[in-house]
Amino acid sequence: MLGLAWLHALAWGPWTQALLLFTGAYLTFALRFIQVRRLPMALWCVLHSPKAGGDIPPFQALTTVLAATVGTGSLAGVATAVALGGPGALFWMWLTAVFGMATKYSEAVLAVRYRTRTAHGYVGGPMYYMVRGLGPRARPAAICFSVCGALAAFGIGNMVQANTVAMVLGGSLSVPVTLTGSVLTVLVGLVIFGGLKRIGTVTSLLVPLMAALYIAGCVAALVRFSHRLPMALWQIFHGAFSGTAATGGFVGAGLGRVIQTGLSRGIFVNEAGLGSAPIAHAAAMTQNPARQGLVAMSGTVFDTLLVSGLTGLVIVSSGVWTTGISGAELTALAFQTSLGPLGALVVVISVVLFAGSTILGWSYYGEKCTEFLLGRAAVLPYRVLWTAAVYVGSLLPVGTVWYASDVINGFMAIPNLVAVLLLGRIVVCETRKGVL
Numbered sequence: 001m002l003g004l005a006w007l008h009a010l011a012w013g014p015w016t017q018a019l020l021l022f023t024g025a026y027l028t029f030a031l032r033f034i035q036v037r038r039l040p041m042a043l044w045c046v047l048h049s050p051k052a053g054g055d056i057p058p059f060q061a062l063t064t065v066l067a068a069t070v071g072t073g074s075l076a077g078v079a080t081a082v083a084l085g086g087p088g089a090l091f092w093m094w095l096t097a098v099f100g101m102a103t104k105y106s107e108a109v110l111a112v113r114y115r116t117r118t119a120h121g122y123v124g125g126p127m128y129y130m131v132r133g134l135g136p137r138a139r140p141a142a143i144c145f146s147v148c149g150a151l152a153a154f155g156i157g158n159m160v161q162a163n164t165v166a167m168v169l170g171g172s173l174s175v176p177v178t179l180t181g182s183v184l185t186v187l188v189g190l191v192i193f194g195g196l197k198r199i200g201t202v203t204s205l206l207v208p209l210m211a212a213l214y215i216a217g218c219v220a221a222l223v224r225f226s227h228r229l230p231m232a233l234w235q236i237f238h239g240a241f242s243g244t245a246a247t248g249g250f251v252g253a254g255l256g257r258v259i260q261t262g263l264s265r266g267i268f269v270n271e272a273g274l275g276s277a278p279i280a281h282a283a284a285m286t287q288n289p290a291r292q293g294l295v296a297m298s299g300t301v302f303d304t305l306l307v308s309g310l311t312g313l314v315i316v317s318s319g320v321w322t323t324g325i326s327g328a329e330l331t332a333l334a335f336q337t338s339l340g341p342l343g344a345l346v347v348v349i350s351v352v353l354f355a356g357s358t359i360l361g362w363s364y365y366g367e368k369c370t371e372f373l374l375g376r377a378a379v380l381p382y383r384v385l386w387t388a389a390v391y392v393g394s395l396l397p398v399g400t401v402w403y404a405s406d407v408i409n410g411f412m413a414i415p416n417l418v419a420v421l422l423l424g425r426i427v428v429c430e431t432r433k434g435v436l
Helices: 002-011 014-030 039-048 058-069 076-085 088-113 126-134 136-173 177-192 195-224 226-242 255-270 277-281 289-318 327-339 341-374 376-395 399-422 424-433
Strands: 116-118 121-123
Touching: 002 399, 014 088, 014 255, 014 399, 014 424, 039 058, 039 289, 058 195, 058 277, 058 289, 058 341, 076 088, 076 255, 076 289, 076 327, 088 126, 088 226, 088 255, 088 277, 088 289, 088 399, 088 424, 121 341, 126 136, 126 277, 126 341, 126 399, 136 177, 136 341, 136 376, 136 399, 177 195, 177 341, 177 376, 195 226, 195 289, 195 327, 195 341, 226 255, 226 289, 255 289, 277 289, 277 341, 289 327, 289 424, 327 341, 341 376, 399 424
Parallel strands: none
Antiparallel strands: 116 121
16 A cells, blocks of 8 residues: 555656646646636537537537536545645635636547547547657556556546445445446446446436436535535635634645645636547547537536535535544535435535436446547447446455556556647647637
8 A cells, every 4th residue: 555655656646747737837828818708608508519520529529528527526525625725725726627627628628629539439539649649659657547548447437436326326225236236237237238328428418417306405505504605615715725723623734735725626627638539539420629629628617516526515605614524424514414314415416416427427437448448349338347347346446446546547647648738739729620
């Protein structure tokens, strides 16, 4: 475990976080703050992008991505940030999201620009824009990214999520773990064996439903604590620049810890720069890379600024962030404090839907990474293994698997960020061509 901790520090240390922030800041200025200038157009493009030249509508590409990002990180990740860094960490999470929008935009632009059409549809993502955009010398980086993506998918995108669903249903509703594992395995198999089009169809229905349910729960909780909202906002912005003193079970956090916690959790929630999202955006029905970039950019508004932002406000306004607990348990306590048993039920249902959707989104990411490495013949065996891993994950403790997957995610992000920076001029050119 010590070796794993060392690798985690290497993969997600200050240099990686600096690279993530630098990439987002550089692209923000190079694209003249496109996330601010073109946000209304981005939201319009989500529903009105032309449907030509791809495999699934742009909206379904977005919901496939959101299925993977609006996961347990939106509940547990935000709670962990507040528990470790105090309310001020939320401000730095939001700042990461703002810069991350430019990164997400650029990743999707490159994914569509360098995607490849095969007999089975369009394929793209970091491994393709590395090889096609930077040339043969980038193939080792593309292979590294694909190996990490395929491995991480089985951990953080599959077994961890299945285990979360089983533990939540078992602990809250006394549902047998074997029953949860069996039902979840069958449902996942029915979807992923239908390929991307079925995944896109399911996520286009599931993501809006689960988002609406969770957002409604958040709004109800905030109405209950509306008198505390001004103080909660003051704690967030004051703590962002001064740190947070020890109070209750909260041990206190200096300014450095507040910033570091907010940045790292923000990256975990929205996955901007990780390289996963462009794999789905590459299959979108569009002939304009810049338009799909806008669609991709809007995803960060939903997963970090809206869903995660509301989660953070509920936790801070409820006052339970000082209790010393963390993760999904803290989120559940915040909802229960404001809405009683109904609040706890909202969290249970949300965790199940969020985790289940993450399994679908990440199945496609891992499949395309595997296909890049081993060819189309590997797709069917991959789907069989993926479905089996859902059942295994629901039965076995996967704490170490989660930690190892987080390490591998870091080694995905590094080559992707370097490639995006090197191809930044192409992003600017495609943006100008797209009349943006």
